[in-house]
Amino acid sequence: MYKFIQAFDYQKTIGINGRKRIVSPLTELTPQAEPALLRECTSYLAKYIKPSHKILTEEHGAGHIAGALSYLNGNDLAIARWTPDGLAKSLEQYFSKGAMYRGGNLILHGVQPGDTVDIIDDVMDKGETLETLISLVESHGAIISDIYVIVEKTYNGRSIGRENLKSRGHKINSLLEVEVSGEISHVTQANLPRTIRYLDNPQIEWSDNLLARSYENQELIELENHMRFMLVPLSEHYPLTSAPLLRETVDKLSSLMPENVDKIVAEFDRCAHILGAISLHTKLPIGGAKWFPGPINLGSDFKMEYYEGRLFPYGINSGDKCYLIDDTVSSGGTMVGFINLITKMGAKIVGAAAAVEKEEYKGIQRIKKETGIEVDRILGISIAGQKTKVISDRFRE
Secondary structure (H helix, E strand, O other), X not given: OHHHHXXXXXXXXXXXXXXXXXXXXXXXXXXXXXXXXXXXXXXXXXXXXXXXXXXXXXXXXXXXXXXXXXXXXXXXXXXXXXXXXXXHHHHHHHHOOOEEEOOEEEEEEOOOOOOEEEEEEEEEOOOHHXXXXXXXXXXXXXXXXXXXXXXXXXXXXXXXXHHHHXXXXXOEEEEEEEEOOOOEOEXXXXXXXOOOOOOOOOOOOOXXXXXXXXXXXXXXXXXXXXXXXXXXXXXXXXXXXXXXXXXXXXXXXXHOOOOOOOEEEEEHHHHHHHHHHHHHHHOOOEEEEEOOOOOOOOOEEEEOOOOEEXXXXXXXXXXXXXXXXXXXXXXXXXXXXXXXXXXXOOOEEEEEEEEEEEHHHOHHHHHHHHHOOOOEEEEEEEOOOOOOEEEEEHHHO
Protein backbone atom coordinates (compact mmCIF):
# COMPACT_ATOMS: atom_id res chain seq x y z
CA MET A 1 0.00 0.00 0.00
CA TYR A 2 2.75 2.42 0.90
CA LYS A 3 4.67 2.12 -2.39
CA PHE A 4 1.51 2.90 -4.31
CA ILE A 5 0.53 5.91 -2.18
CA GLN A 6 4.09 7.25 -2.13
CA ALA A 7 4.14 7.15 -5.94
CA PHE A 8 1.62 10.03 -5.93
CA ASP A 9 2.17 11.73 -2.57
CA TYR A 10 4.61 14.65 -2.30
CA GLN A 11 5.51 14.43 -5.98
CA LYS A 12 6.35 17.38 -8.20
CA THR A 13 3.51 18.79 -10.31
CA ILE A 14 3.96 20.46 -13.70
CA GLY A 15 1.52 23.10 -14.91
CA ILE A 16 0.48 22.66 -18.55
CA ASN A 17 -2.43 24.46 -20.24
CA GLY A 18 -4.30 25.21 -17.01
CA ARG A 19 -3.92 21.74 -15.51
CA LYS A 20 -1.35 19.84 -13.48
CA ARG A 21 0.58 16.67 -14.25
CA ILE A 22 1.96 14.59 -11.40
CA VAL A 23 5.53 13.48 -11.98
CA SER A 24 4.90 9.96 -10.71
CA PRO A 25 6.91 6.79 -11.35
CA LEU A 26 3.73 4.88 -12.24
CA THR A 27 2.08 7.23 -14.72
CA GLU A 28 5.04 9.30 -16.01
CA LEU A 29 7.60 6.47 -15.54
CA THR A 30 9.81 9.05 -13.79
CA PRO A 31 12.46 8.30 -12.74
CA GLN A 32 11.28 4.77 -13.64
CA ALA A 33 8.37 2.41 -13.03
CA GLU A 34 9.42 -0.42 -10.72
CA PRO A 35 7.78 -3.85 -11.17
CA ALA A 36 6.83 -4.00 -7.47
CA LEU A 37 4.82 -0.78 -7.86
CA LEU A 38 3.16 -2.02 -11.04
CA ARG A 39 2.32 -5.35 -9.38
CA GLU A 40 0.78 -3.56 -6.38
CA CYS A 41 -1.40 -1.35 -8.59
CA THR A 42 -2.63 -4.23 -10.76
CA SER A 43 -3.30 -6.39 -7.70
CA TYR A 44 -5.63 -3.67 -6.39
CA LEU A 45 -7.45 -3.59 -9.72
CA ALA A 46 -7.68 -7.39 -9.79
CA LYS A 47 -9.50 -7.27 -6.45
CA TYR A 48 -12.44 -5.70 -8.30
CA ILE A 49 -12.07 -6.77 -11.95
CA LYS A 50 -12.91 -10.40 -12.73
CA PRO A 51 -10.54 -12.31 -15.06
CA SER A 52 -13.46 -12.93 -17.43
CA HIS A 53 -13.99 -9.20 -18.06
CA LYS A 54 -12.54 -7.53 -21.13
CA ILE A 55 -10.53 -4.44 -20.17
CA LEU A 56 -10.16 -1.29 -22.24
CA THR A 57 -7.77 1.62 -21.85
CA GLU A 58 -6.22 4.48 -23.81
CA GLU A 59 -2.78 3.19 -24.75
CA HIS A 60 -0.62 6.26 -24.10
CA GLY A 61 -2.04 6.62 -20.57
CA ALA A 62 -2.64 3.30 -18.84
CA GLY A 63 -1.53 0.89 -21.57
CA HIS A 64 1.29 -0.53 -19.44
CA ILE A 65 -1.07 -0.94 -16.47
CA ALA A 66 -3.70 -2.72 -18.55
CA GLY A 67 -1.03 -4.99 -20.05
CA ALA A 68 0.22 -5.87 -16.58
CA LEU A 69 -3.35 -6.64 -15.45
CA SER A 70 -3.98 -8.83 -18.50
CA TYR A 71 -0.73 -10.71 -17.84
CA LEU A 72 -1.41 -11.29 -14.12
CA ASN A 73 -5.19 -11.56 -13.98
CA GLY A 74 -5.95 -13.22 -17.33
CA ASN A 75 -8.13 -10.44 -18.80
CA ASP A 76 -8.44 -10.10 -22.56
CA LEU A 77 -7.43 -6.64 -23.72
CA ALA A 78 -8.80 -3.94 -25.99
CA ILE A 79 -7.09 -0.60 -26.66
CA ALA A 80 -8.09 2.92 -27.66
CA ARG A 81 -5.31 4.35 -29.80
CA TRP A 82 -4.46 7.82 -31.05
CA THR A 83 -4.40 7.55 -34.84
CA PRO A 84 -3.56 10.09 -37.58
CA ASP A 85 -6.33 10.99 -40.04
CA GLY A 86 -5.16 8.99 -43.05
CA LEU A 87 -4.79 5.71 -41.17
CA ALA A 88 -8.04 6.30 -39.27
CA LYS A 89 -9.99 6.41 -42.54
CA SER A 90 -8.43 3.10 -43.64
CA LEU A 91 -9.33 1.44 -40.33
CA GLU A 92 -12.96 2.58 -40.09
CA GLN A 93 -14.34 -0.47 -41.92
CA TYR A 94 -12.81 -2.72 -39.26
CA PHE A 95 -13.06 -0.65 -36.07
CA SER A 96 -15.92 1.76 -36.85
CA LYS A 97 -15.55 5.52 -36.76
CA GLY A 98 -13.37 7.06 -34.06
CA ALA A 99 -13.59 10.41 -32.31
CA MET A 100 -11.49 13.56 -32.66
CA TYR A 101 -8.73 13.50 -30.04
CA ARG A 102 -5.50 15.49 -29.63
CA GLY A 103 -5.39 16.59 -33.25
CA GLY A 104 -6.08 13.11 -34.59
CA ASN A 105 -8.54 10.32 -33.89
CA LEU A 106 -9.12 7.97 -30.99
CA ILE A 107 -9.93 4.55 -32.46
CA LEU A 108 -11.27 1.61 -30.44
CA HIS A 109 -9.41 -1.61 -31.21
CA GLY A 110 -10.92 -4.83 -29.91
CA VAL A 111 -14.43 -3.68 -28.92
CA GLN A 112 -17.40 -5.27 -30.71
CA PRO A 113 -21.17 -4.77 -30.42
CA GLY A 114 -22.53 -6.58 -27.38
CA ASP A 115 -19.21 -6.61 -25.50
CA THR A 116 -19.17 -5.76 -21.81
CA VAL A 117 -15.98 -3.91 -20.87
CA ASP A 118 -14.29 -2.42 -17.84
CA ILE A 119 -12.55 0.88 -18.61
CA ILE A 120 -9.22 1.66 -16.93
CA ASP A 121 -7.71 5.17 -16.97
CA ASP A 122 -4.46 6.26 -15.36
CA VAL A 123 -5.36 9.84 -14.36
CA MET A 124 -8.67 11.71 -14.40
CA ASP A 125 -8.17 15.45 -14.70
CA LYS A 126 -11.02 17.20 -16.49
CA GLY A 127 -12.43 13.94 -17.80
CA GLU A 128 -11.95 14.46 -21.56
CA THR A 129 -10.31 11.09 -22.21
CA LEU A 130 -12.95 9.18 -20.24
CA GLU A 131 -15.71 11.21 -21.90
CA THR A 132 -14.38 10.19 -25.31
CA LEU A 133 -13.95 6.54 -24.30
CA ILE A 134 -17.48 6.35 -22.88
CA SER A 135 -18.97 7.85 -26.04
CA LEU A 136 -17.00 5.51 -28.29
CA VAL A 137 -17.89 2.36 -26.34
CA GLU A 138 -21.57 3.25 -26.40
CA SER A 139 -21.50 4.19 -30.10
CA HIS A 140 -19.98 0.75 -30.84
CA GLY A 141 -22.96 -0.96 -29.22
CA ALA A 142 -20.91 -2.23 -26.28
CA ILE A 143 -21.71 -1.99 -22.57
CA ILE A 144 -19.60 -0.41 -19.83
CA SER A 145 -19.56 -2.51 -16.69
CA ASP A 146 -17.31 -0.34 -14.50
CA ILE A 147 -14.81 2.50 -14.76
CA TYR A 148 -11.58 2.44 -12.72
CA VAL A 149 -9.25 5.41 -12.38
CA ILE A 150 -5.82 5.06 -10.78
CA VAL A 151 -5.68 8.74 -9.74
CA GLU A 152 -8.49 11.29 -9.48
CA LYS A 153 -7.05 14.81 -9.38
CA THR A 154 -8.61 17.52 -7.26
CA TYR A 155 -8.05 21.26 -7.44
CA ASN A 156 -8.65 22.87 -4.04
CA GLY A 157 -10.79 19.87 -3.15
CA ARG A 158 -12.81 19.97 -6.37
CA SER A 159 -12.84 17.01 -8.79
CA ILE A 160 -13.51 18.69 -12.13
CA GLY A 161 -13.46 15.37 -13.97
CA ARG A 162 -16.10 13.82 -11.73
CA GLU A 163 -18.30 16.90 -12.13
CA ASN A 164 -17.95 16.88 -15.91
CA LEU A 165 -18.79 13.18 -16.17
CA LYS A 166 -21.70 13.16 -13.73
CA SER A 167 -24.32 13.36 -16.48
CA ARG A 168 -22.98 10.18 -18.12
CA GLY A 169 -24.42 8.12 -15.27
CA HIS A 170 -21.46 5.76 -14.79
CA LYS A 171 -19.90 5.13 -11.41
CA ILE A 172 -16.24 6.12 -11.38
CA ASN A 173 -14.06 4.14 -8.96
CA SER A 174 -10.78 5.93 -8.14
CA LEU A 175 -8.00 4.21 -6.22
CA LEU A 176 -6.49 7.51 -5.06
CA GLU A 177 -7.70 11.10 -4.78
CA VAL A 178 -4.81 13.52 -5.14
CA GLU A 179 -4.76 17.29 -4.59
CA VAL A 180 -2.66 19.03 -7.26
CA SER A 181 -3.36 22.75 -6.79
CA GLY A 182 0.15 23.40 -5.44
CA GLU A 183 3.64 22.61 -6.68
CA ILE A 184 3.63 19.31 -4.76
CA SER A 185 0.90 16.64 -4.90
CA HIS A 186 -0.89 15.36 -1.78
CA VAL A 187 -2.89 12.13 -1.51
CA THR A 188 -6.08 13.11 0.31
CA GLN A 189 -8.01 9.84 0.04
CA ALA A 190 -7.01 6.23 -0.60
CA ASN A 191 -9.90 4.04 -1.76
CA LEU A 192 -8.01 0.75 -1.54
CA PRO A 193 -9.20 -2.71 -0.49
CA ARG A 194 -8.50 -3.56 3.16
CA THR A 195 -6.92 -6.87 2.26
CA ILE A 196 -4.87 -7.62 -0.81
CA ARG A 197 -3.15 -10.66 -2.29
CA TYR A 198 -0.33 -9.74 -4.61
CA LEU A 199 -0.77 -11.74 -7.79
CA ASP A 200 2.02 -14.11 -8.81
CA ASN A 201 3.34 -14.50 -12.33
CA PRO A 202 1.40 -17.13 -14.30
CA GLN A 203 2.80 -20.39 -15.60
CA ILE A 204 3.42 -20.10 -19.35
CA GLU A 205 3.97 -22.75 -22.00
CA TRP A 206 4.38 -22.49 -25.75
CA SER A 207 2.83 -25.72 -27.04
CA ASP A 208 -0.02 -23.94 -28.86
CA ASN A 209 2.40 -21.46 -30.51
CA LEU A 210 -0.25 -18.74 -30.28
CA LEU A 211 2.05 -16.00 -31.55
CA ALA A 212 2.77 -17.63 -34.90
CA ARG A 213 -0.84 -18.76 -35.32
CA SER A 214 -2.09 -15.23 -34.68
CA TYR A 215 0.00 -13.87 -37.58
CA GLU A 216 -0.93 -16.51 -40.15
CA ASN A 217 -3.42 -15.64 -42.92
CA GLN A 218 -4.49 -12.30 -41.45
CA GLU A 219 -6.02 -9.26 -43.18
CA LEU A 220 -3.81 -6.64 -44.84
CA ILE A 221 -4.72 -3.00 -45.51
CA GLU A 222 -2.89 -1.06 -48.22
CA LEU A 223 -2.30 2.54 -47.12
CA GLU A 224 -2.22 5.63 -49.32
CA ASN A 225 1.59 5.41 -49.49
CA HIS A 226 1.25 1.75 -50.63
CA MET A 227 2.69 0.41 -47.36
CA ARG A 228 0.81 -2.64 -46.04
CA PHE A 229 -0.71 -2.67 -42.56
CA MET A 230 -1.47 -5.93 -40.70
CA LEU A 231 -4.71 -6.50 -38.76
CA VAL A 232 -3.49 -8.86 -36.06
CA PRO A 233 -4.36 -9.55 -32.39
CA LEU A 234 -1.06 -8.60 -30.72
CA SER A 235 -0.50 -5.11 -32.10
CA GLU A 236 -3.93 -4.08 -33.42
CA HIS A 237 -6.07 -5.98 -30.87
CA TYR A 238 -8.12 -7.38 -33.75
CA PRO A 239 -10.42 -8.91 -32.72
CA LEU A 240 -8.71 -8.56 -29.28
CA THR A 241 -5.47 -9.41 -27.50
CA SER A 242 -5.98 -12.52 -25.40
CA ALA A 243 -4.09 -12.95 -22.13
CA PRO A 244 -2.53 -16.27 -23.28
CA LEU A 245 -1.17 -14.60 -26.43
CA LEU A 246 0.29 -11.71 -24.43
CA ARG A 247 1.86 -14.09 -21.91
CA GLU A 248 3.49 -16.23 -24.58
CA THR A 249 4.84 -13.17 -26.37
CA VAL A 250 6.50 -11.66 -23.30
CA ASP A 251 7.97 -15.03 -22.33
CA LYS A 252 9.53 -15.43 -25.77
CA LEU A 253 10.83 -11.85 -25.91
CA SER A 254 12.28 -12.22 -22.41
CA SER A 255 14.11 -15.42 -23.38
CA LEU A 256 16.15 -13.39 -25.91
CA MET A 257 17.30 -10.85 -23.31
CA PRO A 258 20.99 -10.71 -22.30
CA GLU A 259 21.99 -10.84 -18.64
CA ASN A 260 23.31 -7.29 -18.22
CA VAL A 261 19.95 -5.48 -18.62
CA ASP A 262 18.72 -3.16 -15.88
CA LYS A 263 15.72 -1.59 -17.67
CA ILE A 264 13.28 -2.57 -20.41
CA VAL A 265 12.12 0.19 -22.75
CA ALA A 266 9.55 0.46 -25.54
CA GLU A 267 7.74 3.04 -27.61
CA PHE A 268 4.27 3.30 -26.09
CA ASP A 269 2.21 3.44 -29.26
CA ARG A 270 1.40 -0.22 -30.11
CA CYS A 271 3.72 -1.64 -27.41
CA ALA A 272 2.66 -0.26 -23.99
CA HIS A 273 0.69 -3.40 -23.11
CA ILE A 274 3.70 -5.63 -23.81
CA LEU A 275 5.94 -3.30 -21.80
CA GLY A 276 3.81 -3.54 -18.66
CA ALA A 277 3.53 -7.32 -18.90
CA ILE A 278 7.24 -7.89 -19.54
CA SER A 279 8.16 -5.75 -16.51
CA LEU A 280 6.32 -8.16 -14.21
CA HIS A 281 7.59 -11.21 -16.08
CA THR A 282 11.26 -10.20 -15.80
CA LYS A 283 10.97 -8.19 -12.54
CA LEU A 284 12.76 -5.28 -14.22
CA PRO A 285 11.78 -1.58 -14.25
CA ILE A 286 10.53 0.10 -17.40
CA GLY A 287 10.88 3.36 -19.30
CA GLY A 288 9.64 4.40 -22.69
CA ALA A 289 8.87 6.99 -25.32
CA LYS A 290 5.62 8.68 -26.32
CA TRP A 291 4.53 11.01 -29.08
CA PHE A 292 3.99 13.98 -26.75
CA PRO A 293 6.28 15.67 -24.19
CA GLY A 294 6.46 14.46 -20.61
CA PRO A 295 8.59 15.66 -17.70
CA ILE A 296 11.56 16.05 -20.09
CA ASN A 297 10.90 18.06 -23.25
CA LEU A 298 13.74 16.55 -25.27
CA GLY A 299 12.69 14.76 -28.42
CA SER A 300 13.98 12.79 -31.38
CA ASP A 301 12.48 12.77 -34.88
CA PHE A 302 11.09 9.57 -36.36
CA LYS A 303 9.25 8.47 -39.50
CA MET A 304 7.26 5.27 -39.82
CA GLU A 305 4.91 3.67 -42.35
CA TYR A 306 1.91 5.92 -41.57
CA TYR A 307 3.16 8.81 -39.42
CA GLU A 308 6.14 11.04 -38.70
CA GLY A 309 6.76 13.19 -35.65
CA ARG A 310 8.87 13.26 -32.49
CA LEU A 311 9.43 10.81 -29.66
CA PHE A 312 9.83 12.06 -26.08
CA PRO A 313 11.50 10.17 -23.20
CA TYR A 314 9.71 8.79 -20.14
CA GLY A 315 11.91 7.21 -17.46
CA ILE A 316 15.05 6.87 -19.60
CA ASN A 317 18.05 7.99 -17.56
CA SER A 318 21.75 8.44 -18.16
CA GLY A 319 23.62 5.22 -17.44
CA ASP A 320 20.63 2.90 -17.94
CA LYS A 321 21.42 -0.41 -19.62
CA CYS A 322 18.34 -0.84 -21.78
CA TYR A 323 16.71 -3.79 -23.50
CA LEU A 324 14.56 -2.37 -26.30
CA ILE A 325 11.42 -4.24 -27.32
CA ASP A 326 8.91 -3.73 -30.11
CA ASP A 327 5.90 -5.59 -31.40
CA THR A 328 6.57 -5.04 -35.11
CA VAL A 329 9.48 -3.77 -37.19
CA SER A 330 8.22 -2.50 -40.54
CA SER A 331 10.45 0.10 -42.18
CA GLY A 332 12.45 0.44 -38.95
CA GLY A 333 11.88 4.20 -38.71
CA THR A 334 10.33 4.22 -35.25
CA MET A 335 13.09 2.11 -33.72
CA VAL A 336 15.80 4.24 -35.35
CA GLY A 337 14.25 7.36 -33.81
CA PHE A 338 13.93 5.65 -30.43
CA ILE A 339 17.53 4.44 -30.48
CA ASN A 340 18.67 7.99 -31.22
CA LEU A 341 16.57 9.26 -28.30
CA ILE A 342 18.00 6.68 -25.89
CA THR A 343 21.51 7.70 -26.94
CA LYS A 344 20.69 11.40 -26.38
CA MET A 345 19.62 10.56 -22.85
CA GLY A 346 23.01 9.00 -22.08
CA ALA A 347 21.60 5.47 -21.78
CA LYS A 348 22.99 2.37 -23.47
CA ILE A 349 21.21 -0.30 -25.50
CA VAL A 350 22.50 -3.76 -24.57
CA GLY A 351 19.92 -5.70 -26.59
CA ALA A 352 16.84 -5.27 -28.77
CA ALA A 353 14.09 -7.61 -29.93
CA ALA A 354 10.82 -7.49 -31.86
CA ALA A 355 8.02 -10.01 -31.91
CA VAL A 356 7.67 -9.62 -35.69
CA GLU A 357 9.46 -8.22 -38.71
CA LYS A 358 7.78 -7.60 -42.07
CA GLU A 359 10.14 -9.39 -44.42
CA GLU A 360 9.71 -7.24 -47.50
CA TYR A 361 10.55 -3.95 -45.75
CA LYS A 362 13.96 -5.02 -44.36
CA GLY A 363 13.54 -2.82 -41.29
CA ILE A 364 16.00 -4.72 -39.08
CA GLN A 365 18.64 -4.40 -41.80
CA ARG A 366 18.04 -0.62 -41.90
CA ILE A 367 18.28 -0.32 -38.10
CA LYS A 368 21.62 -2.12 -38.13
CA LYS A 369 22.94 0.10 -40.93
CA GLU A 370 21.85 3.42 -39.37
CA THR A 371 22.47 2.72 -35.67
CA GLY A 372 24.72 -0.33 -35.38
CA ILE A 373 22.12 -2.07 -33.17
CA GLU A 374 21.33 -5.75 -33.84
CA VAL A 375 17.62 -6.52 -33.40
CA ASP A 376 16.50 -10.08 -32.68
CA ARG A 377 13.11 -11.18 -33.94
CA ILE A 378 10.75 -14.05 -33.25
CA LEU A 379 8.71 -14.17 -36.47
CA GLY A 380 9.35 -13.15 -40.06
CA ILE A 381 6.08 -12.24 -41.80
CA SER A 382 5.53 -11.85 -45.53
CA ILE A 383 3.00 -9.19 -46.50
CA ALA A 384 3.45 -9.66 -50.26
CA GLY A 385 0.29 -11.71 -50.82
CA GLN A 386 -3.40 -11.14 -50.21
CA LYS A 387 -2.96 -12.03 -46.53
CA THR A 388 -0.08 -12.44 -44.08
CA LYS A 389 2.16 -15.49 -44.16
CA VAL A 390 4.57 -16.67 -41.44
CA ILE A 391 7.83 -17.57 -43.19
CA SER A 392 10.14 -17.98 -40.20
CA ASP A 393 9.76 -18.71 -36.50
CA ARG A 394 12.81 -18.52 -34.26
CA PHE A 395 11.35 -21.06 -31.84
CA ARG A 396 10.32 -23.61 -34.48
CA GLU A 397 13.50 -23.70 -36.59
